[in-house]
Each structure stands twice: as structure tokens, then as C-alpha cells.
Amino acid sequence: MLIFEQSSTGRSNEAQIPDIDTKFDDIPAAFLRDESPGLPEVSEMQVVRHYTRLSQKNFSIDTQFYPLGSCTMKYNPRGCNSLALLPGFAQRHPLSPDNLSQGFLACMYDLQEILKDVTGMHGVSLAPMAGAQGEFAGVAMIRAYHDANNDTARTEILVPDAAHGTNPATATMCNYKVKEIPTDKEGDVDLEALRAAVGPQTAGIMLTNPSTLGVFERKIKEIATIVHEAGGLLYYDGANLNAILGKVKPGDMGFDVIHMNLHKTFSTPHGGGGPGAGPVGVSKRLLPYLPVPMVARQGDTYSVIDEDDLPTSMGRLSAFMGNAGVLIRAYVYARILGREGMHRVAEFATLNANYMMARLKQAGFDMAFKNRRATHEFILTLKKQYKELHVTAMDFAKRLLDYGYHAPTTYFPLLVPECFLIEPTETESQQELDGFVEAMIKIQKEAESSPETVTTAPHTLPVRRLDDVKAAKDLDLTWQ
Amino acid sequence: MPFIPHTEQEIKAMLEAIGVDSIEQLFDEIPAALRSKGLEKVPQGLSEMEVGRLMRERAAQDERALCFAGAGAYEHHIPAAVWELTTRGEFYSAYTPYQAEASQGTLQLLYEYQSMMASLTGMDVSNASLYDGASSLAEAVLMAVRANRKSKTKRILMPRTVHPHYRKVAHTITHHQGITFDELEYGREGGHIDITSLPKDPGDFTALVIPQPNFFGVLEDIDALTNWAHEHNALVIAVVNPMSLAILKPPGKWGEIGADIVCGDGQPMGAPLSSGGPYFGIMCCRKDYVRQMPGRIIGRTTDLDGKTGFALTLQAREQHIRRSKATSNICTNQGLLVTAATIYMSLMGPKGLSTTATASHNNTRQLISALDQVAGVRKLFNRPFFHEAVFKFDIPVNDVIDALSAQSIVAGVSLEHHYPELDNTLLVCVTETKTAQDISRYAESISRISAKVSASQQSAQPTMA
Numbered sequence: 001m002l003i004f005e006q007s008s009t010g011r012s013n014e015a016q017i018p019d020i021d022t023k024f025d026d027i028p029a030a031f032l033r034d035e036s037p038g039l040p041e042v043s044e045m046q047v048v049r050h051y052t053r054l055s056q057k058n059f060s061i062d063t064q065f066y067p068l069g070s071c072t073m074k075y076n077p078r079g080c081n082s083l084a085l086l087p088g089f090a091q092r093h094p095l096s097p098d099n100l101s102q103g104f105l106a107c108m109y110d111l112q113e114i115l116k117d118v119t120g121m122h123g124v125s126l127a128p129m130a131g132a133q134g135e136f137a138g139v140a141m142i143r144a145y146h147d148a149n150n151d152t153a154r155t156e157i158l159v160p161d162a163a164h165g166t167n168p169a170t171a172t173m174c175n176y177k178v179k180e181i182p183t184d185k186e187g188d189v190d191l192e193a194l195r196a197a198v199g200p201q202t203a204g205i206m207l208t209n210p211s212t213l214g215v216f217e218r219k220i221k222e223i224a225t226i227v228h229e230a231g232g233l234l235y236y237d238g239a240n241l242n243a244i245l246g247k248v249k250p251g252d253m254g255f256d257v258i259h260m261n262l263h264k265t266f267s268t269p270h271g272g273g274g275p276g277a278g279p280v281g282v283s284k285r286l287l288p289y290l291p292v293p294m295v296a297r298q299g300d301t302y303s304v305i306d307e308d309d310l311p312t313s314m315g316r317l318s319a320f321m322g323n324a325g326v327l328i329r330a331y332v333y334a335r336i337l338g339r340e341g342m343h344r345v346a347e348f349a350t351l352n353a354n355y356m357m358a359r360l361k362q363a364g365f366d367m368a369f370k371n372r373r374a375t376h377e378f379i380l381t382l383k384k385q386y387k388e389l390h391v392t393a394m395d396f397a398k399r400l401l402d403y404g405y406h407a408p409t410t411y412f413p414l415l416v417p418e419c420f421l422i423e424p425t426e427t428e429s430q431q432e433l434d435g436f437v438e439a440m441i442k443i444q445k446e447a448e449s450s451p452e453t454v455t456t457a458p459h460t461l462p463v464r465r466l467d468d469v470k471a472a473k474d475l476d477l478t479w480q
Numbered sequence: 481m482p483f484i485p486h487t488e489q490e491i492k493a494m495l496e497a498i499g500v501d502s503i504e505q506l507f508d509e510i511p512a513a514l515r516s517k518g519l520e521k522v523p524q525g526l527s528e529m530e531v532g533r534l535m536r537e538r539a540a541q542d543e544r545a546l547c548f549a550g551a552g553a554y555e556h557h558i559p560a561a562v563w564e565l566t567t568r569g570e571f572y573s574a575y576t577p578y579q580a581e582a583s584q585g586t587l588q589l590l591y592e593y594q595s596m597m598a599s600l601t602g603m604d605v606s607n608a609s610l611y612d613g614a615s616s617l618a619e620a621v622l623m624a625v626r627a628n629r630k631s632k633t634k635r636i637l638m639p640r641t642v643h644p645h646y647r648k649v650a651h652t653i654t655h656h657q658g659i660t661f662d663e664l665e666y667g668r669e670g671g672h673i674d675i676t677s678l679p680k681d682p683g684d685f686t687a688l689v690i691p692q693p694n695f696f697g698v699l700e701d702i703d704a705l706t707n708w709a710h711e712h713n714a715l716v717i718a719v720v721n722p723m724s725l726a727i728l729k730p731p732g733k734w735g736e737i738g739a740d741i742v743c744g745d746g747q748p749m750g751a752p753l754s755s756g757g758p759y760f761g762i763m764c765c766r767k768d769y770v771r772q773m774p775g776r777i778i779g780r781t782t783d784l785d786g787k788t789g790f791a792l793t794l795q796a797r798e799q800h801i802r803r804s805k806a807t808s809n810i811c812t813n814q815g816l817l818v819t820a821a822t823i824y825m826s827l828m829g830p831k832g833l834s835t836t837a838t839a840s841h842n843n844t845r846q847l848i849s850a851l852d853q854v855a856g857v858r859k860l861f862n863r864p865f866f867h868e869a870v871f872k873f874d875i876p877v878n879d880v881i882d883a884l885s886a887q888s889i890v891a892g893v894s895l896e897h898h899y900p901e902l903d904n905t906l907l908v909c910v911t912e913t914k915t916a917q918d919i920s921r922y923a924e925s926i927s928r929i930s931a932k933v934s935a936s937q938q939s940a941q942p943t944m945a
Contacts, residue, residue, distance in 0.1 A: 027841075055585050221514070
């Protein structure tokens with residue numbers, strides 16, 4: 001039942017309503033609304049009960065193993081949340097004077113320094129509010145750099161065909177043409193195709209390493225040389241930074257600009273689809289173009305850097321200082337992990353992925369790149385099951401829900417047919433991974449003996465498969 | 481090992497299953513020359529107790545400030561239930577509801593949010609949110625360019641009464657795509673766009689942006705401006721504060737046919753100030769333009785048994801399907817903040833929301849009356865306003881800000897940085913969270929510093945013999 005359907009005219013929550021004179025006569029009627037907005041009139045208890053019940057219809061990291069590839073669904077420590085909600089942080093107005101902001105600014109400055117170190121970049125701005133905005137900032141900086149050099153013939157961004165959809169969409173937003181580069185059969189970028197594609201029109205290349213195929217791009221140094229020699233810059237999509245945190249610094253691989261997804265690698269909550277945070281890091285030559293605001297330190301005093309201090313900046317991306325509360329959570333996480341904890345993230349994420357891959361292989365499942373090591377994730381293909389049993393990756397995914405596991409990412413990357421992109425993360429125990437493997441084995445058996453159990457799954461959730469065509473055709477987007 | 485559950489024994493068993501001797505061996509595809517030489521600036525790890533102490537000390541440095549600043553971020557009471565529920569793990573640690581059957585909680589909540597926001601703005605449809613108010617204006621501009629097929633110029637009329645940071649963000653995000661902004665000047669008496677000052681022959685333009693209330697808190701002539709834009713075949717992009725819509729005319733009813741796209745920041749609906757984020761961006765529009773709208777949209781549908789359910793819809797607009805031809809590169813929204821806002825709006829209801837809005841407005845009027853008695857301060861702009869006002873001082877505004885912040889009062893926001901003509905002015909907002917005592921304390925502090933500085937200015941004057 002919708003919250004609106006529980007509403008009774010005239011019901012209100014007096015405990016939440018200010019007891020202040022509300023009569024006013026200074027705003028003429030032409031500016032006022034003539035009917036109340038259609039908000040529900042429900043009691044506080046009804047609200048608490050309704051949204052508690054709704055929450056129980058969700059799968060989440062706190063309730064289920066959630067191996068959604070490329071999303072790094074690791075445990076979100078509770079301590080990070082409660083410390084970010086301390087009154088001094090939660091109640092600080094974004095335009096407070098610096099002398100009422102030193103505690104907050106110190107955290108932001110420290111986080112900038114930590115991120116510089118783990119990525120090997122020369123400067124970091126925390127401004128972008130999500131990975132996609134970080135990408136935008138990054139590509140806009142590439143454009144600003146070429147423009148500053150009067151190098152206006154560079155009109156193309158290269159993107160491997162396995163890339164996230166945000167990469168080409170971002171390049172378009174920066175008015176670049178997108179040229180796709182194919183992948184070879186071992187999952188690396190096709191170097192011959194890359195050599196043929198670069199030229200004086202190349203502004204840069206956007207790469208994820210490890211790639212979205214779950215493997216480390218081994219020829220990264222050659223790629224960097226090819227692109228740099230052609231005058232282009234290298235963009236690092238930090239979607240998979242969890243796999244190499246503390247082990248390899250993107251700066252050492254030759255990248256000029258990177259973004260990080262703090263909601264992945266630094267374990268801030270995914271929140272049902274945001275908020276994220278997508279800080280960017282740059283090499284020396286891109287320092288003048290970083291987005292504002294940033295935080296500077298002089299002695300023991302912290303201050304905000306804005307457009308006036310950095311007039312060459314690619315600009316401002318949010319009204320204030322990005323998703324500050326998310327940044328605080330990431331900072332707490334980084335301080336708990338510390339120097340020695342950073343590389344353990346990569347190590348145990350990699351151990352878990354390789355262990356799952358080994359066990360699934362042993363159980364007879366096919367891997368997309370069976371000769372490669374898994375990074376923090378790997379791709380399983382159900383092409384055989386589809387061909388022989390007419391059971392799809394989607395069917396397996398839905399049946400996994402019945403077994404109490406969130407499905408891995410399905411049908412991405414598009415290059416691999418009937419695929420699962422599986423990312424267990426470092427915070428899962430061996431027992432949890434074993435449980436998932438057992439469920440896959442059971443579903444395989446069901447697919448062989450009673451395939452309709454799988455093809456009509458899920459059977460135990462609040463709803464069965466939904467009619468997406470109807471949803472898009474008979475648009476019902478608001479309650480009337 | 482923080483947050484890593486593995487025991488020595490399990491590590492050994494797992495390595496055996498893989499067929500390697502060490503974790504290190506799993507990284508053997510990475511060229512040795514690329515391996516990190518170690519971290520220098522990352523400090524040693526801390527326990528939760530230690531980091532808790534550090535963070536409490538830092539938070540305490542910024543605490544106790546009595547806040548009279550608004551300028552796009554407003555301190556309102558947030559019922560305890562809002563964040564108690566929002567931080568339930570099932571909301572907090574879920575992701576984008578790709579697996580609809582396992583995400584009905586988030587999906588239904590987003591559908592309820594869309595319904596509430598559409599009703600508040602008086603528009604047909606709402607998306608499930610964007611990043612913040614400023615970036616939602618940028619996305620609204622891009623959307624207007626896609627939606628207005630009659631206009632060929634990608635030219636946007638942008639009043640200077642729109643939040644200066646919003647204008648900057650709109651430029652940053654859209655200028656690569658050839659979009660240009662023509663600034664509209666405001667009247668110095670009213671602090672609003674004077675309808676009689678609009679160009680008689682503005683030429684082709686794609687959209688007019690109308691802020692309500694505007695950055696100064698002043699109310700714009702929304703009906704006349706909306707009609708004027710429509711007469712010139714342009715779309716109207718409304719920038720609103722959702723709290724104000726509890727009492728102000730919703731954009732869907734502006735002028736003859738209403739605004740076309742509505743954006744703004746949802747922060748006043750249950751998001752703490754939190755240094756500027758995370759907040760969330762509002763985006764609503766008329767039905768005809770829904771396929772041009774960016775971001776996630778939730779639809780109500782049925783399952784195989786005909787039972788009602790909710791799912792992401794119109795995904796063909798989005799980057800994961802359309803790639804370089806998508807409406808935007810946006811991927812996530814601000815789901816957690818929308819969760820808070822939906823719970824907030826449910827708890828407050830129409831009465832709670834309108835009481836909060838009017839209580840804030842009346843508190844600001846109280847402050848105006850109090851400052852009316854103080855020499856050397858006067859309110860600028862003679863137009864109707866909502867819960868925020870501009871004051872002009874006879875003394876340097878930085879003296880005011882410094883004197884008040886020494887008493888842990890955030891005095892407001894100085895405007896001269898963005899509006900050189902408004903030197904020594906402060907934009908001040910008093911929400912329902914302030915008491916009569918707070919307002920007196922503010923006015924007394926202003927009175928003291930004004931008297932002190934003007935006295936020292938006078939004593940510094942050369943005296944005529």
C-alpha cells in the first residue's frame with residue numbers, strides 16, 4: 001500500500017510542527033498557492049511502520065551477499081556514518097566563515113593528501129559529486145589543457161569497447177567524438193587497433209584498469225607511450241581501484257587524470273543509488289585545471305580555494321563543496337584502514353575473487369577469460385546453459401535472489417554473451433563465498449532437471465518478474 | 481585486519497583451492513615495474529575508538545555556531561525518525577534497484593517521492609533526483625535544448641538573481657555543447673527582474689530561467705515572466721526551493737500554461753546542512769518532455785501474476801544503454817537523500833510543511849523589524865520576499881561577519897563578491913529553528929558592532945578647526 005492510501009484528512013504530527021505564529025499578510029495572493037500540495041496526512045508511527053516495512057523489501061549489503069560486479073558492494077562501516085553525523089559536521093553551513101570551519105576543512109585537506117598518495121597523482125580535488133561527474137571533470141580538464149596549448153585539432157576521445165557507458169556519454173558532454181577500440185581475445189586492448197586509431201586528432205583515451213573484463217591491462221605502459229607520443233592524455237576511470245589499492249598507483253602507470261569512486265573503494269554507502277563522490281586526481285601538467293573548491297593549508301590554518309585563487313580551473317560542479325558528508329565518511333574509513341590497511345583491501349578482494357572463480361570453474365562453469373587471473377572481479381559466461389538448456393543469465397540471476405543472494409551484474413560488459421560480472425569484495429568471508437557457489441551449483445541442477453523453476457524465478461520475493469514493457473508504454477510515474 | 485574476516489587457516493585453504501602459494505602470486509600479471517613503492521602520506525591505521533576521538537575533537541571546533549546564513553542551504557528541524565529510518569541498512573547499503581524484485585522497498589519509496597515532488601511543484605512528472613540544485617539547473621538547461629525544437633540558438637536567458645554558484649555550474653557543465661547564457665539585469669529597487677525592462681525583441685532563445693524565490697529571497701513576477709517567455713517560443717525553467725512551495729504558487733501554475741521544467745535543491749526537505757552536501761537535485765517537467773529528462777525514473781507496473789510492482793523505466797534514455805547518445809552521463813542519483821526527503825515530507829504533511837515555511841518567513845520578518853531599530857543597517861529591496869532578505873550596512877561587512885563569528889554566530893552571506901554593486905550587504909535567513917532570543921541576540925550583536933565601528937570611524941575623521 002502506498003503512503004498516500006493511508007492518509008486521513010486532518011491528521012498531523014504536532015510534535016514536529018513549530019509552535020510559532022504562522023499568519024502573514026505581506027505576500028500578495030498572486031504569489032501564493034491556492035490548494036495544499038498532495039502530501040500524505042499520516043501519523044509519525046504510520047510513517048515509521050510504512051518505511052520500515054518498505055525497507056524490508058530490499059536486498060542490501062547489510063542483509064545479503066551482494067556481488068554486483070564493478071560496484072564494489074563491501075561492508076559500509078557504521079562508525080563512518082555516526083562520526084559523519086556529529087553535530088559539528090552535520091550542522092555546519094557550507095558558507096560558514098573559515099574560523100568556524102577549521103575542523104571540517106582539516107578533514108578535507110587530509111583526505112586530499114591521502115588520495116594523492118594512494119593514486120600517485122600531484123593534486124586532488126574532492127569536488128565531483130559522483131563518478132560520472134568526476135569523469136566529466138577529468139575530460140573537461142583534458143580539453144582545457146589542449147585548449148591552453150591552442151591544440152584545437154584534437155576532437156576525438158578513444159574508449160575501449162568494454163568501457164562503462166558513462167565514458168562515451170561523458171566524452172559527448174565535452175563535445176568530443178568517441179572512437180571505440182576493440183579488445184583482443186585475452187581481454188587486453190588491441191594494440192594494433194590502438195596504433196591505427198591514434199593521431200593528431202586524439203585528445204586522449206579513457207581506460208579502466210583493471211578493465212571491466214575483470215583482468216589487469218598488462219600492456220598499460222605501451223598504451224601510455226602510444227597515446228602520449230600522439231599528443232593525447234590518459235584518463236583513468238577509477239571504477240576498479242579497489243583491485244589495486246596500495247598495490248599499483250595509477251600515476252605510475254602513466255595516467256594524467258583519474259577519478260575515484262569513494263562509494264566503491266572507500267566504502268561510503270551506495271544509499272539505494274547515491275550519493276556517491278568522485279574526486280579527481282591529476283598529474284603536474286593538469287594541476288591548473290582542477291575543479292574548485294579545494295582546501296589549502298598554511299601553517300595550521302585551512303582555507304578554501306575557489307575560482308579567484310585558480311582562475312584556470314575547469315570550473316565549479318556543485319553549489320557548495322560537493323558531497324561533503326560522503327567525503328567525511330571516506331576520510332574516517334581511510335583513517336581506520338591506515339597505511340597498512342590500504343593494500344590489504346586489494347589483496348583480499350583479489351583473493352576472494354580468485355577463490356570464487358576457482359570454485360566455480362571446478363563446479364563446471366565457464367569463465368570468459370579462463371587463462372587469466374581474476375582481479376577483484378571476474379566474468380562467468382552462461383552461453384552454454386543458454387544454448388543447451390535455454391536458461392539465460394537473467395534466469396540464473398533471478399533464481400539467485402530466491403537463494404538469498406543479490407545477483408551479480410548481468411549482461412555487462414556487452415562483449416561477453418550471457419555473462420555475470422562477479423565481485424565479492426574483501427569484506428566477505430569464505431563461508432559466504434562457498435554459500436554462493438553452492439547456490440549456483442543447485443541452480444545448474446535445476447536448470448537441467450526442472451528448467452521452469454529457474455526461468456520463472458523469483459518465487460519468494462514480494463513480486464515476481466515485472467512487466468518492463470508495460471512500465472515504459474503505459475507510463476505511471478505518479479500517484480493520482 | 482579492519483573489516484576483513486579471514487583467518488590464517490581460511491587464507492591457506494583458499495590459496496590451496498586456487499592453486500597458488502601466496503596472495504602475492506595473484507598479482508603476477510602486473511608488471512613488476514608498476515608495483516607501488518609504498519605509501520608515505522597515509523597515516524597508520526586507527527581503531528574506531530581512536531578515530532572517534534579525533535573526529536569528535538574536530539567536529540567540536542565547528543560546533544555551537546548559531547546560523548543565520550541561507551543562500552541555498554537552509555537549517556530546518558529534522559524529525560529524529562527521518563535519519564533513524566534512512567540509515568537502516570536496507571536503505572543505506574542497497575544500490576540502484578537494477579534487480580527490481582529485490583528492491584521493491586527503494587522503488588516504491590522513489591515512486592512516492594516522484595508523486596510528492598510532482599504535486600509540490602504542480603508538474604506532471606518528476607525523476608528520482610539528480611546531484612544537487614546547481615547541477616540540476618545545468619541538466620535542465622541541456623534538457624531544454626533537447627526539448628525546444630522551435631529554437632535553434634542554444635541561447636539561455638539567465639537572470640542575475642539566480643544563485644551565482646548555480647550560474648557558474650550551469651556554465652561549467654554545458655558550455656562545451658555550444659550553449660550560451662545571456663544575463664538579465666535586475667532592478668536595484670525591487671531586487672527582481674523588472675518585466676518592463678525585458679527586451680522588446682529578444683530574438684530566438686531556448687529558455688528563460690526563473691528563480692522563485694530568487695537568490696535575494698525576493699519574489700519574481702512569475703506569471704508575467706512565464707507568459708513573456710512562452711510568447712517568444714521559449715521554455716521556462718523554474719528554479720525553486722521546495723520548502724517555499726508549501727505556500728507559494730507551484731511552477732505548474734505560473735502564467736497561462738505553467739513552467740516547462742522545474743529544478744532546485746531538495747536540501748530543505750530533511751537533509752542536514754553538512755557543509756554543502758550530500759543534498760539532492762529536483763527535476764520535474766510536463767509529460768511531453770519526460771523522454772528528454774535525465775536521471776532515473778520509476779514506473780508502476782504489474783508482475784507475472786498481475787500484482788502491482790515498481791521498476792526503473794524509460795531506461796533507453798540512459799548512458800548504460802545509449803552510451804554516447806544518452807540524455808546525460810548521469811548514473812547514480814542521490815537515493816539516500818531522497819529517502820530522507822520522502823520520509824520528511826510524509827512526517828510533516830501539508831500542514832507541517834506550510835507551518836515550517838511560514839514560521840521561517842515570520843522569523844525573518846521578526847529580524848527585519850528588530851534590525852529596523854538599529855542605526856546604520858537597512859533592508860534592501862522593496863518587493864515581497866520569502867524567508868530571506870538583504871541588509872545593507874554603513875560599516876564594512878567583513879567587520880560584521882568577523883564580530884559575529886567571534887561570538888559563534890554565522891551572520892549571513894556577503895554579496896559583494898558576486899555582486900560588486902552590493903557592497904557591504906549580507907543575505908540573511910532565519911528559519912523556524914531560531915527563537916525570539918536568538919533573533920534579539922543577533923540584532924544586539926549587529927547593533928554593538930555598528931556602533932563600535934562607526935564610533936571609531938568618526939573619531940578617525942579629521943576634525944575641522
